[in-house]
Amino acid sequence: MQLVVGEGILVAHQGRPVLDGVTLSVGTGITGLLGVNGAGKSTLLRALAGVAAPRGGNVRIGGHDPYAASSRPSALRLLGYVPQHLEAPPAFSVADYLLHLCWLKAVPRRDRPDAVGRALAAVDLTDRASARLSTLSGGMRQRASIAQALLTDPQVLLLDEPTTGLDPHQRAELRALVQRLGADRAVLLATHIVEDVEYVAHHLVVLHGGRVRFDGPTAELAATVGDGGGGAGTVGGRLERGFLGLVVGA
């Protein structure tokens, strides 16, 4: 089932189109949303997450419209959203931060300890539950951000550039985590880094200038270019060149 569906999404800022009729659908597994800076990825994720209503088009999460009062609770129940810059109070411990988020997300009081325990375990932060957020490494902070999105055990996860600012080791760990999370959820992973999606995303949507330039299996985009010789014939090398072919000079 396609848990996330966007049809003809239109967003404009100061009269300038930022999303110009974006249509996509996301099912279980990991879908990469690939685009250069300014392509419109964050704007699209906000529209899909029910944060900012588009001026045109439709959004459905599990068939529910997040912008209609009657169906918004059903849509939001299915959704976990990790924005690019999540403000978290640095003096809070990881567990207190997540308990606070439980309250904001209206998780019933009796369910909160279990929800926090599950979310911490899912992102491998159980042993840092009582650590202050300010003492965490960038990779751990990012995992805490993902944990807040998992508190309601959502079927859909929208991740906005989760590897930004991480070192190569932390990025590899985060990719492994995303892979685990995508085993039984629909994950939409926005990034400008081809490496972030090349081995984990089975499906890619390439966004450029607010429009979808490619929507299909990852291997299909890689297959649009030849080996090119010189050792650049790996899937990754080809994917990078396939992506650049779509967006450079476009």
Ligand SMILES: Nc1ncnc2c1ncn2[C@@H]1O[C@H](COP(=O)(O)OP(=O)(O)OP(=O)(O)O)[C@@H](O)[C@H]1O
């Ligand atoms: N609130 C806003 N007001 C004016 N322009 C905006 C606003 N939000 C986004 N934009 C513009 O919309 C375009 C798309 O921005 P968006 O952040 O969605 O892109 P992105 O692909 O996520 O890029 P990045 O990786 O840099 O975050 C950019 O040109 C940006 O300047």
